[in-house]
Amino acid sequence: MDFDQLKDRMTSQFEEMSPQVQAAARYVLDNVEDVALMSMRQLAKEADVHPTTMVRLAQAVGFEGFNDLKDVFQTRLRAAPDDLVGRARGLQGKKNSTLKLLEEIEQNAHNNIYQSIHGSGAAKLEKAADFLLSAKRVFIMGLRISYPVAFSFSYAYGMFRSNAQLVDGQAGTTADSLRGIGEGDVLLAISVSPFSRDTVRAVRYARSRGAGILTITDSEITPMNGDRTLNLVARNESMTFFPSITASTALVESLIAIMIAKGGEDLLDVVAESRAQLDEFEAYWEVQSQTPPLLFSDKD
Amino acid sequence: MDFDQLKDRMTSQFEEMSPQVQAAARYVLDNVEDVALMSMRQLAKEADVHPTTMVRLAQAVGFEGFNDLKDVFQTRLRAAPDDLVGRARGLQGKKNSTLKLLEEIEQNAHNNIYQSIHGSGAAKLEKAADFLLSAKRVFIMGLRISYPVAFSFSYAYGMFRSNAQLVDGQAGTTADSLRGIGEGDVLLAISVSPFSRDTVRAVRYARSRGAGILTITDSEITPMNGDRTLNLVARNESMTFFPSITASTALVESLIAIMIAKGGEDLLDVVAESRAQLDEFEAYWEVQSQTPPLLFSDKD
DNA sequence: TAATTTTTGAAACAAGTGTTGCAAAAAGGA
DNA sequence: TCCTTTTTGCAACACTTGTTTCAAAAATTA
Incomplete structure (x- = not known):
């Protein structure tokens, strides 16, 4: 049995497995390398499962013992189908173009992230985090391509603070969302050149009302620079x-992490609360639940 | 000590080693994967050397025992090449905590991206891209933390194709957005565990109507697996x-890039059109323009 | 409810692990 | 040659490995 067959068998048999064995299967499938490299007991500990369960998983998918299963994973790691290893060894050359493209994308992403984080520097990022933490209210704005970034900040931030307002221009409500912004507030504006007209205007408006500005852009030079303004530069080179x-x-994830690190224990309570609230709304899928009705009911 | 350092040390010290240890070193250097995957005794047998000799080799190059040497080989075999920058500045210690946090975040992001792209493999990603390109219509769904990802796909995709429909549950319109989905259509569903209830239901509904499913999740095992379904796994380890x-x-950016690469020149025309259309709406800030009115006018 | 089956984890097992001490063998120097 | 040093492999070590057995716990069925 080769790796892909095994993977198929595991996923297809997944439903019939016992909960513990499922947990093992999930970890095994999601941490292929660990299976190949670690001992069964270590692996079980990582997967938070009893060692015996690993044996049972192996037997459940047709092997005699765990080592037979491990062999498949080792072989797969040796074969390095997508040149997992070859790249590190530098023996490139006869690759298909998609793979080359992907490697460039990955390289690009790495460079962008590295330069953005280290280019800004810990001190500046910390300052930005403090800026946000000190704000009476936090307005978050990002349009078009920058909207996902604004949203993800808003979502994460909302988990531990309740003074955020996402300005998304839904149905032309930008001006309405910003109404009342003023001293003590901070507007987090995310934009890349060419800068969205509305974002620039919002920033200037907020500044005129005495609010602080934190921008995330792709350049040191932006039409949003000015008083009480901090600008973080994120690289966005792409293929x-x-x-x-x-x-x-x-x-954005860094800013959130810094804020959480500064918040300490208190914050975690708030987050737990947010979670509980989501549970109450049955927001998440229960793994053990029955097949659901196929259509959405009015009650949702 | 990282792999390259170890290799250098081994080769440079080779002459001073005893014949048996040399034999061990030779085998070890020529069979990197074996070292990572097999036990010391098995390895010694393969290398035709006494087990003890392996221990001596390890000690000769500065390790306390064989397992320390093995660790280096295992790390090297793992997909995560944390040696790019991380190890170089491995001498942490007198760094402030924020900097350490940031470096871990950066490292994390890099590993996540690397493993997600190479773990999926070029073939699978290409298949996913083809899947999308062949779709009559593309529905895109992602809630909560996954919404930014769904949105950014939708936004970029919309630049060169006009058959996309973002299902964002705005004002409870999920069911409405999905109405009419069927054979030939593809639903791109993005979700991480615990999976959003609505997303799971949407997927099952779409499948029952004959649509194809492409999921981006954080696990091989999801309640959305099934017929006509392709699952891409994106790592999301975080601090x-x-x-x-x-x-x-x-x-998601990779998928877009692959699609564009396949689309060729034709696509670029469409993109140019999209741009022009945005310009017409004066969506972007003109660098040379005057100071704008501070408030938003009704006309916006 | 009670009887049943299934699932789970603890303990014990033999086999295999990496390591160490030591003595025999080999090599080198006088 | 003899003596010293280095090299080598054996045997025993404490420990970890994968596996099996079995009883308790949980879930299911009657």
Whole structure:
């Protein structure tokens, strides 16, 4: 049995497995390399499962013992189908163009993130985090390609603070969302050149009202620079004509992480609360639940 | 010590080694994968050398025992090449905590992206891109933390194709957006565990109507697996309790890039058109323009 | 409810692990 | 040659490995 067959068998038999064996299967499939490299007991510990369960998983998919299963994973790691290893060894050359493209994308993403984080520097990012933490209210704005970044900040931030307002221009409500912004507030504006007209205007408006500005852009020079303003630069070099947003996403995740690190224990309670609230709304799929009705009911 | 350093040390010290240890060293250097995957005793047998000799080799190059040497080979075999920058500045210690945090975030993002792209493999990603390109219509769904990813795909995709429909559950319109989905259509569903209830239901509904499914998740095992379904796994390990979306973002950008690469010149025309259309709406800030009115006018 | 089957984890097992000490063998120097 | 040093492999070591057995716990059925 080769790796892909095994993978198929595991996923197809998944439903019939017992919960613990399922947990093992999930970990095994999601951490292929660990299976090949670690001992069964170590693996079980990582997967948070009893060692015996690993044996049972192996037997459930037709092997005599765990080592037979491990062999498949080792062989797969040796074969390195997508040249997992070859790249590190530098023996490129006869690759198909998609693979080359992907490697460039990955390289690009790495460079963008690295330069964005280290280019800004820990001190500046910390300052930005403090800026946000000190804000009375936080307005978040990002349009078009920058909207996902604004949204993800807003979503994560909303988990532990309730003073955020996402300005998304839904149904032309930009001006309405910003109404009342003023001293003590901070507007987080995310935009890349060419800068969205509305974002620039929002920033200037907010500044005129005395609010602080934190921008995430792709350049040191922006039409949003000014008083009480901090500008973080996220690189967005990409293989296509779309600027990549991986780096700005990483920057936003960094800001969140710093804020959480500063928040300490108190914050975690708030997050737990947010989670509980989501559960109450049955927002998530229960793994053990029955096949659901296929159509959405009115009650949703 | 990283792999390259170890290799250098081994080759440079080779002359001073005893014949048996040399034999061991030779085998070890020529069979890198074996070292990572087999036990010391098996390895010694393969190398036709006494087990003890392997221990001596390890000690000769500065390790305390064989396992320390093995670790280096295992790390090297793992997809995550954390040696690019991380190891070079491995001498941490007197760094402030924020900097350390940032470096971990950056490292994390890199590993996530690398493993997501290479773990899926060029073939599978290409297949996914073809899947999307062949679709009559493309429905895109992602809720909560996955919404930014869905949106960014939708936005970029919309630049060169006009058969996309973003299902964002705005004002409870999920079912409405999906109405009419059927054979020939593809639903791109982005979700991480715990999976959003609505997303799972949407997928099952779409499948029941004959549509194809492309999922981007954080696990091989999802309640959305089934017929006509392709699942791409994006790693989302993070420093905080929020899953990181940098890798899924990178995956989405990769899909877009592949599609564009396949589309050729024709596509570029369409993109130019999209741009022109945006310009007509004066969506972007003109660098040379005057200071704008501070408030938003009704006309916007 | 009670009886049943299934699932789970603890303990014990033999086999295999990496390591160490030591003595025999080999090599080198006088 | 003899003596010293280095090299080598054996045997025993404490430990970890994968596996099996079995009873308790949980889930399912009657």
